[in-house]
Amino acid sequence: MSPAPPLRGAARQGWDSLLADPTQALLAFDFDGTLSPIVDDPERAYAHPDVIAVLGRLGTVVGAVAVVTGRPVASVLRLAEPAGVPGLESLVVLGQYGIERWDAATGEFAAPPPPGEIARVRDALPGLLADLDLAAARIEDKGRAVAVHVRTSANPVAALERLRVPLALLAAEHGLILEPGRLVLEMRPPGMDKGQALLLLVAERRVSTVVYAGDDLGDLAAYDAVDAWRGEGRTGLLICSASAEQDALSRRADVVVPGPDGLVRWLAELADQLGV
Numbered sequence: 185m186s187p188a189p190p191l192r193g194a195a196r197q198g199w200d201s202l203l204a205d206p207t208q209a210l211l212a213f214d215f216d217g218t219l220s221p222i223v224d225d226p227e228r229a230y231a232h233p234d235v236i237a238v239l240g241r242l243g244t245v246v247g248a249v250a251v252v253t254g255r256p257v258a259s260v261l262r263l264a265e266p267a268g269v270p271g272l273e274s275l276v277v278l279g280q281y282g283i284e285r286w287d288a289a290t291g292e293f294a295a296p297p298p299p300g301e302i303a304r305v306r307d308a309l310p311g312l313l314a315d316l317d318l319a320a321a322r323i324e325d326k327g328r329a330v331a332v333h334v335r336t337s338a339n340p341v342a343a344l345e346r347l348r349v350p351l352a353l354l355a356a357e358h359g360l361i362l363e364p365g366r367l368v369l370e371m372r373p374p375g376m377d378k379g380q381a382l383l384l385l386v387a388e389r390r391v392s393t394v395v396y397a398g399d400d401l402g403d404l405a406a407y408d409a410v411d412a413w414r415g416e417g418r419t420g421l422l423i424c425s426a427s428a429e430q431d432a433l434s435r436r437a438d439v440v441v442p443g444p445d446g447l448v449r450w451l452a453e454l455a456d457q458l459g460v
């Protein structure tokens with residue numbers, strides 16, 4: 185599975201730049217479905233067992249490594265345990281779509297206080313789900329966002345469809361936006377997405393090549409940001425951690441790998457090629 189031969193155009197340039205000068209590259213990753221296999225209960229998620237080691241290898245040679253996720257920072261730190269890992273001394277974790285930030289270099293965590301609308305929406309959800317006969321749906325309070333997961337419902341796809349309009353209305357009523365994902369709908373404040381979060385980090389780190397890997401609709405904003413970056417004559421590479429549940433990214437990606445397992449293999453091959 186060599187990532188080099190099939191690449192063309194901007195993708196080829198991104199790959200060549202990455203190999204030629206990795207110190208000028210930012211490697212950024214979504215978490216769930218990308219670095220971590222999707223599981224029924226998000227609280228029982230786990231990082232792919234080999235992923236932190238391979239990111240540590242790459243971290244010794246690339247300009248920067250970042251995780252850009254809808255999850256709270258604290259949950260990524262708990263599940264992936266990246267603190268103190270050799271090679272990840274300057275890892276940045278951007279949580280809740282970039283509203284929260286953790287820097288491995290300083291151990292500092294930064295976040296504004298959570299908005300009150302989230303608690304009000306969370307309190308309204310059990311009644312709304314009961315009214316819709318969807319009590320099996322799982323509510324996940326992320327502090328700055330509330331997600332409703334239907335993976336454990338009897339018919340998840342039908343449950344997702346039934347929820348879409350009521351949740352859009354509930355979100356709008358509280359000034360929140362509705363973010364769809366893989367068998368999940370999430371309500372959060374507008375104003376930040378993975379694309380903005382990624383570009384802020386790119387500007388700060390002054391890298392010239394941006395590599396982004398994701399698996400779901402929330403990653404499209406980051407894909408848009410990398411495309412815009414490349415449109416300005418810079419280099420980047422889009423990677424999709426593919427699943428049977430979502431194909432919106434695979435159609436736009438330069439490199440499609442089969443889920444977190446495939447991503448870990450691809451990253452290991454990249455590390456081999458970079459000699460680390």
Ligand SMILES: [Mg+2]
Pocket residue numbers: 214215216217218398399400
């Ligand atoms: Mg994901």
